Amino acid sequence: MKISDLPPSYDSNGNAPPQIEIPPLPEGVHLLKVYSGFLQYMYATTRNFICENMPNGSKIWDRLEPKIIIVLCTPNGWDIEQQLFLRNAALKAGI
Numbered sequence: 368m369k370i371s372d373l374p375p376s377y378d379s380n381g382n383a384p385p386q387i388e389i390p391p392l393p394e395g396v397h398l399l400k401v402y403s404g405f406l407q408y409m410y411a412t413t414r415n416f417i418c419e420n421m422p423n424g425s426k427i428w429d430r431l432e433p434k435i436i437i438v439l440c441t442p443n444g445w446d447i448e449q450q451l452f453l454r455n456a457a458l459k460a461g462i
Contacts, residue, residue, distance in 0.1 A: 402456035410462045437462055 392398065414432075418424040439457060441450050 403459040406460035
């Protein structure tokens with residue numbers, strides 16, 4: 368998935384980007400929707416795991432959720448454009 372959002376200058380050795388055949392997304396599906404859906408899924412899965420597998424998990428989650436800080440890491444080669452894209456996907460996901 369992340370290969371679909373490579374910056375044009377991406378290459379860890381300073382060479383021209385490799386020619387990679389990336390199939391297009393289905394019509395009407397935008398990359399932002401894919402990323403935001405994935406982030407929503409990860410957040411919901413994490414919440415469900417904590418609530419269902421920890422003693423008092425739901426109470427702990429409810430108490431700590433307002434204080435959650437999410438850190439999104441990006442590869443060194445990503446430019447600000449790709450970092451902003453990921454930020455926008457997180458905002459669209461509601462996290």
